[in-house]
Amino acid sequence: MPRMIFVNLPVKDLAAAIRFYEAIGCEKNDQFSDDNSASMVWSDSITFQLLTHDYFATFTPKPIADAQTTTEVLVALSCDSREEVDTMTEAAASAGGKADIRECQDLGFMYGRAFADPDGHVFEPIWMDPEAVATAPGE
Template sequence: MAKTIFVNLPVSDLAASTAFYEAIGCVRNPQFSDANAASMVWSDTITFQLLTRDFFAGFISRDIPDPHKTCQVLLALSHDSREDVDKVIEAGTAAGGNAGIRETMDMGWLYNRAIEDPDGHVFEIAWMDPTGMPDSHG
């Protein structure tokens, strides 16, 4: 089995969150989805497990912070072009996301925009051309 990552995220409204993740390009895997969870496949090796807050709480013994007030992680998703980045941001905004959290980062070789999902989890949607990176060696 390839090394994979399953990002477990607590959500307040499973249906709204599922719609947002579908809008940004994920596909719901019904085999691992039910009334408490939606398994949202981003790629062959990355899956977002959206868990209702009560269900999520059953896996940990800590408080669940409000991502609208705190930020513990930035999740970055790469795309093939600047246009793809803009399309994802537009689709995510139309599906309840908030793209007004910071300015667009455009370094020429790197184009990066940020969006919050409906629960406040922050995603960076990025395109990068490594051949355009400045030489840091000299």
């Protein structure tokens, strides 16, 4: 079995969160979804598990961070092109998120933007020129 990552995120409105994650390219896996959580598949190895606050609280003794006022994590997502970075960021804004929560990063060989989902979780879609990566110093 390949190594996988499951990013568990607390959400206030599960239905709105599902719509948002579908808008940025995730597909809902009904097998692992119910009234308390939704399994949103980003790729063969990355899944966002969206959990209502009450359900999320059953997994941790700590208080749930308010991602609108604190930063708990930055999730970088690789994209195949600069255009995909832009498309995803615009889709995030159209689906209830906030686009460009910080300045766009354009280094020529690398391009990235940042957006927040409706609950404030921060995502950074990023594209890197594969040729530039292959010829990077130190390789």
